[in-house]
Amino acid sequence: MTKQHKEQKLSEQIEALSALVKRLEDPSIELEDALTVYESGMKIAEAAQKALEDAEQRIETISSNPEK
Numbered sequence: 001m002t003k004q005h006k007e008q009k010l011s012e013q014i015e016a017l018s019a020l021v022k023r024l025e026d027p028s029i030e031l032e033d034a035l036t037v038y039e040s041g042m043k044i045a046e047a048a049q050k051a052l053e054d055a056e057q058r059i060e061t062i063s064s065n066p067e068k
Contacts, residue, residue, distance in 0.1 A: 013048040017041055 008016070020041040024034055 008047070010046075010051050012050055013044050014053070017048070020044070038049050 020037050023029060023037050024041075029037070
C-alpha cells in the first residue's frame with residue numbers, strides 16, 4: 001500500500017476503483033495491462049478497507065466513551 005493511497009479520501013479511492021473496474025471490463029485490454037490494473041486496484045482496495053476499519057474503531061471508541 002503506497003502513501004498516496006493512504007492519503008486519498010475514501011470517496012477518491014472508490015472512484016479510482018470504479019475507473020479501474022471499467023478498464024478491466026474493456027475486452028481489448030492486454031493481459032499484462034490487466035494484471036497491472038488489478039494489482040493497483042488491490043492496493044487501493046486494501047487502503048480503503050483500512051480506512052473503513054479505522055473509522056469503525058473511532059466510532060466504537062466514541063460510542064463507548066461519550067463525552068459528558
